[in-house]
Amino acid sequence: MIVTTGGRSLPRTGSDGGDYALVRALGHTVTEVDFRTMASRRADGLFLAGEILDCEGRIGGFNFQWAWATGFLAGRAAVRSL
Numbered sequence: 001m002i003v004t005t006g007g008r009s010l011p012r013t014g015s016d017g018g019d020y021a022l023v024r025a026l027g028h029t030v031t032e033v034d035f036r037t038m039a040s041r042r043a044d045g046l047f048l049a050g051e052i053l054d055c056e057g058r059i060g061g062f063n064f065q066w067a068w069a070t071g072f073l074a075g076r077a078a079v080r081s082l
């Protein structure tokens, strides 16, 4: 199976099983954001939230809470930066 992302094709190499199938942590590491604003330390003017960051929780609402809380912080900081 091939997963296409951003125009590139990547080979599927495995699975973490059903417990993790509902959430994916993506490429930006949480150590490279300011948690007060969710601003990236790598790119000025970039604010990150939810699954774009490499943070994931077990099933039970933790991922929704992460997405909503970081989305609130990132959105507020992005508006204030304008």
Ligand SMILES: Cc1cc2nc3c(=O)[nH]c(=O)nc-3n(C[C@H](O)[C@H](O)[C@H](O)COP(=O)(O)OP(=O)(O)OC[C@H]3O[C@@H](n4cnc5c(N)ncnc54)[C@H](O)[C@@H]3O)c2cc1C
Binding pocket: 022, 023, 024, 049, 050, 051, 052, 059, 060, 061, 062, 063, 064, 065, 067
């Ligand atoms: C079937 C399923 C069940 C789940 N159940 C739970 C649960 O019970 N509890 C829990 O905590 N978590 C659950 N999750 C995980 C939770 O839904 C996610 O962690 C959370 O929604 C991530 O939020 P997000 O804003 O980061 O990403 P998303 O919710 O994926 O939002 C990303 C948005 O960006 C849009 N988008 C993508 N590309 C572009 C583009 N180029 N331009 C503009 N817009 C774009 C997409 O259309 C989408 O609306 C579940 C996930 C799945 C798939």
